[in-house]
């Protein structure tokens with residue numbers, strides 16, 4: 001599938017959005033920041049933060065991320081809407097954070113997976129376990145290629161021990177999550193409904209496989225932009241090469257939206 005470059009269509013995209021109430025949904029890792037060797041290193045750049053502040057003056061902006069809420073808010077450091085933990089945690093400005101209720105019953109199983117994962121990973125150099133309220137991430141970006149069979153074995157064992165959880169494969173990470181019908185797409189649909197924004201008014205930008213759930217949720221109605229240098233199979237209709245292009249796009253979009261107001 002060939003996706004069109006979004007920088008060539010900023011004005012058309014702004015025009016589409018201003019036809020109705022709208023919201024701009026942005027993934028974090030790989031979209032607002034380049035992928036880094038470890039999660040704490042993926043710090044939001046000052047210019048990107050300025051672009052987000054300008055954009056939020058024109059439109060509601062939501063960060064839709066696999067990171068847990070406290071981490072995402074600390075990294076972005078702007079009072080926006082957050083759908084964190086792959087959508088299991090939702091936070092609107094001036095409102096308390098809310099967890100997706102059916103996921104509450106999984107907190108103990110998630111914490112148990114993290115305990116087992118830490119124990120199992122203790123002898124695999126370069127594997128890092130990230131504990132989050134609604135998922136346990138087994139990061140292997142820094143593992144040596146010859147240790148990958150050990151990583152696969154650990155992930156398979158964890159799966160066997162925790163059949164109530166499902167595994168999401170991300171960028172050099174396997175994440176254990178509640179096995180329930182909830183994802184970034186469902187979270188985006190929910191937050192749009194809360195904002196009284198039709199799906200036609202949703203713009204979603206993301207780079208990972210989990211972002212495809214959001215692209216599919218708005219397909220044929222809203223606007224999906226995949227961040228990827230190559231033209232991979234996607235439900236998004238537009239593409240940007242990397243986070244630098246995302247920053248340029250968001251700046252131009254804010255200007256176009258201001259012009260259209």
Ligand SMILES: O=P(O)(O)OC[C@H]1O[C@H](O[C@H]2O[C@H](CO)[C@@H](O)[C@H](O)[C@H]2O)[C@H](O)[C@@H](O)[C@@H]1O
Nearest residue numbers: 028029035036037038039042065066067171173
């Ligand atoms: O939905 P996202 O905002 O894209 O979050 C997905 C996961 O991102 C983080 O891990 C990824 O980015 C790290 C920093 O660049 C990188 O070191 C790692 O290899 C990637 O998998 C984050 O740590 C996870 O919690 C998120 O689920």
